[in-house]
Amino acid sequence: NVKSWEGSRCSFGQVKGVPLLEPTVQNWELVENFRAQPDDLLIATYPKAGTTWTQEIVDLILNDGDAEKCRRAPTHKRMPFLEMFPVPPLESGVSQLDKMPSPRVIKTHLPIQLVPQSFWDNNCKVIYMARNAKDSVVSYFYFDRMNRIQPDPGPWDQYLHKFMHGQLCCGYWCDHVKGYWREKETKRILYLLYEDMKENPRDEVIRVMRFLEHSLPDDIIDRITELTSFSTMKENPMANYSTIPDSVFDRSVSTFMRKGEVGDWLNHFSPEESRLFDEHYEKMMSGTSIPFRTQL
Numbered sequence: 001n002v003k004s005w006e007g008s009r010c011s012f013g014q015v016k017g018v019p020l021l022e023p024t025v026q027n028w029e030l031v032e033n034f035r036a037q038p039d040d041l042l043i044a045t046y047p048k049a050g051t052t053w054t055q056e057i058v059d060l061i062l063n064d065g066d067a068e069k070c071r072r073a074p075t076h077k078r079m080p081f082l083e084m085f086p087v088p089p090l091e092s093g094v095s096q097l098d099k100m101p102s103p104r105v106i107k108t109h110l111p112i113q114l115v116p117q118s119f120w121d122n123n124c125k126v127i128y129m130a131r132n133a134k135d136s137v138v139s140y141f142y143f144d145r146m147n148r149i150q151p152d153p154g155p156w157d158q159y160l161h162k163f164m165h166g167q168l169c170c171g172y173w174c175d176h177v178k179g180y181w182r183e184k185e186t187k188r189i190l191y192l193l194y195e196d197m198k199e200n201p202r203d204e205v206i207r208v209m210r211f212l213e214h215s216l217p218d219d220i221i222d223r224i225t226e227l228t229s230f231s232t233m234k235e236n237p238m239a240n241y242s243t244i245p246d247s248v249f250d251r252s253v254s255t256f257m258r259k260g261e262v263g264d265w266l267n268h269f270s271p272e273e274s275r276l277f278d279e280h281y282e283k284m285m286s287g288t289s290i291p292f293r294t295q296l
C-alpha cells in the first residue's frame with residue numbers, strides 16, 4: 001500500500017482481467033466482500049465522466065440545497081470511494097464506509113461486473129454518469145499526469161492507444177459504459193450523460209431528485225443548479241479537491257477542475273487520431289444505442 005501522501009506512482013494489477021491500481025488489487029477481498037445496505041446509493045462512473053459533479057448534485061439534493069451542510073467535509077470524505085486503498089492519513093474507502101452512518105453515498109469507478117454483489121442483493125440505487133469517449137480520454141490524460149498516484153501516462157499518442165485498448169485503470173471505456181447501460185432496465189440504475197448535464201443542468205438535477213424520491217421547490221432546484229455549475233464548484237474547496245496535497249496532485253500540470261467542457265478533444269486529437277479513433281469506436285460500440293454526443 002501507499003505509505004503516505006508522498007505521491008509515488010502505482011503500477012497496475014488486474015481483477016478478473018480488468019486493470020486496477022496494484023494496491024486496490026491487494027485490498028480486493030475487502031472490496032468484494034463489502035456489505036452494502038439497502039439505503040446505500042452508489043455513484044458509478046468511468047474515471048473523468050463527471051463523478052464529482054454528480055456527487056455534489058446528490059449531496060445537495062439530499063441536504064435540501066443547504067450549501068453549508070455540503071461544505072462539512074471534502075467530497076472524498078462525504079462520499080467515500082469504495083475501492084480506494086489507504087493513503088495515510090486517509091483510511092481505505094471500505095474502512096471509512098464501515099464507520100459511516102446510513103444512508104451512505106458511495107463512489108466507485110468499478111465496471112459493473114466488479115461491483116460487490118451485496119449492492120445487487122440489496123437492490124441498491126445506482127446513479128451512473130457517462131461522458132463521451134473523446135472528452136473522457138483527454139480529461140483522463142490530464143488527470144493521470146497531475147495525479148502522482150496514478151501510473152505514468154506517457155506521451156499523448158501512446159496514452160490514446162492505451163485508452164482504446166482498455167489498458168488504463170478500470171479497463172475498456174466501451175465495456176464500462178455498455179455494462180451499466182445493459183443492466184439499467186433490470187436494476188435500479190439512473191443513467192446520466194455529461195453532455196445532457198452541460199446542456200440542461202436543471203432538467204438533469206430534477207431527474208436525479210426524482211430518482212432519489214425527493215421533492216424540492218423550484219427555487220431550491222435553481223440554487224442546486226447554480227451551486228453545481230463548473231465556475232461555482234471550481235471555487236468551492238470542499239468540492240474541488242484542493243485539500244489534496246500538492247505532493248499528490250501536481251497543480252503545475254493541471255487542476256482537478258480543469259475545463260469542464262464538451263468538445264475539448266478537438267484541441268487535442270489530430271485529424272488522423274480522430275479518424276482512427278472513430279473507426280475503432282464504431283467497431284467497439286456497434287449495436288449500442290447510448291446517445292453520446294462529442295459536441296453540443
Ligand code: A3P
Nearest residue numbers: 048049050051052053139229230257258259260
Ligand atoms: P475536465 O478535465 O474535462 O475539465 P471526475 O469527477 O469524474 O473525475 O471528472 C472530472 C471532470 O469533470 C473534469 O473534466 C472536471 O473539470 C469536470 N467537472 C467537474 N465538475 C464539473 C461541473 N460542475 N461542470 C462541468 N464539468 C465538471
